[in-house]
Amino acid sequence: MVKAVIFDLDGTLIDTIEELSNASNYALTHLGFPTWEVSDYRGFVGNGITRLLLRSLPDNAKDKIDEARAYFNEYYSAHVLDNTPAYDGIEELIARLRERGIGLAVNTNKAQPFASAIIDKVFPGVFVEVIGDEGGWERKPAPAAALHLAEKMGAEPSECVFVGDSAVDFNTAKNAGMISAVCTWGFVRREILAEAGCETLIDRPEELISIIDAANK
Numbered sequence: 737m738v739k740a741v742i743f744d745l746d747g748t749l750i751d752t753i754e755e756l757s758n759a760s761n762y763a764l765t766h767l768g769f770p771t772w773e774v775s776d777y778r779g780f781v782g783n784g785i786t787r788l789l790l791r792s793l794p795d796n797a798k799d800k801i802d803e804a805r806a807y808f809n810e811y812y813s814a815h816v817l818d819n820t821p822a823y824d825g826i827e828e829l830i831a832r833l834r835e836r837g838i839g840l841a842v843n844t845n846k847a848q849p850f851a852s853a854i855i856d857k858v859f860p861g862v863f864v865e866v867i868g869d870e871g872g873w874e875r876k877p878a879p880a881a882a883l884h885l886a887e888k889m890g891a892e893p894s895e896c897v898f899v900g901d902s903a904v905d906f907n908t909a910k911n912a913g914m915i916s917a918v919c920t921w922g923f924v925r926r927e928i929l930a931e932a933g934c935e936t937l938i939d940r941p942e943e944l945i946s947i948i949d950a951a952n953k
Contacts, residue, residue, distance in 0.1 A: 738915070738948045739891035741833055742882055744900035745844035745851055745868075746781060747922030750820050750858060753777060755812065760792050763807035767800055769793065778923045783904060784845040784869045785809075816850050817857050823921055825941035830862060832945060839889030842866040843881050845904070864889055877904050879912035886914070897951070899944060903932040917947050 746752045753774060760780075761771040772780075772792055780791040789804045833840060841864045844851050851868035865885060867873055873881040886896045898909035901922025906929075909916035918934040919941070920926040929937060938944060 737895060738838065738897055738951050739895040740839035740841065740886055740889040741897045741899060741944070741948075742841045742843050742885050742914070743863075744876075744898075744902070744905045745842055745846055745854065745866075747901035747924070748823075748899055748905070748919055749826055749842070750822050750854065752820055752854075753781070753923060755815055755819050756781060756788065758815065759808045759812040760789060762811040763789065763804040764792060766807045767797070767803060769797060778925075781902075781923050784875055785847055812850065816853055820854050820858055822858055823941065829941040829944060830859070832942075834862070836948075838948075839864055839891060841885040841889060842868075843876065843885060843898075843908070844868045845875050877907035877911055879908060882908055882912040882914065886912070897944070897947060903929065903934055906932070906934040915947065915951055917944055 743749050757774045757777040760777065764771050780788050785805060785808060786801065789808060790798055790801055793800060793804060840862060842855060846868050848868035848870045852866050855863060855866050865888060867881040867885065869875055882898060883893060886893055893913035896914040897917055898905060898912065898914045899917045899919065901919045902924050906916050906918050917936050917938050918929055920929065920937055920939050926937060936947060
């Protein structure tokens with residue numbers, strides 16, 4: 737019986753790629769480096785801001801990561817809530833899950849202050865807890881944060897579904913012993929997810945209900 741669902745944030749619940757790319761390009765511009773298109777950043781995200789910036793910096797400028805992060809934070813702190821729409825169907829999905837009494841939480845590699853600010857704006861009062869990077873937990877795909885959230889919601893790992901949009905999220909579910917659901921509406925294309933070995937791909941939020949129903953049989 738599924739008792740809890742743990743969601744990734746960026747690319748799963750909300751579409752933040754525009755603001756992430758804007759903040760990264762702001763940093764690159766201030767450091768005098770070429771910028772990238774939004775489509776390029778879809779391949780850079782998934783492992784936290786530091787990895788995002790390291791992937792965007794030129795190969796001979798990785799030592800500028802601290803400066804880049806400072807500029808990124810300067811921009812993102814001012815604009816983090818400018819453009820954070822929930823994906824189509826997410827609000828309806830959350831309403832259905834809450835009607836069933838299923839516990840809901842978030843485990844993201846986004847910096848904790850930014851993750852909490854977005855959740856408070858877009859989904860106030862919905863999630864039991866939000867765990868992000870720099871919140872004292874090892875970054876995904878390490879399972880400790882997900883396991884903590886399961887325990888907090890009174891669920892065994894096998895009674896949880898972990899929902900994300902990347903191989904990082906799939907491996908988090910696998911490492912935690914949870915059911916995985918990898919969405920294709922996020923930052924990573926379906927074919928890349930399949931090539932990475934991600935199982936149980938879903939193309940629309942409502943498909944998560946079918947996964948839960950199948951697990952409850």
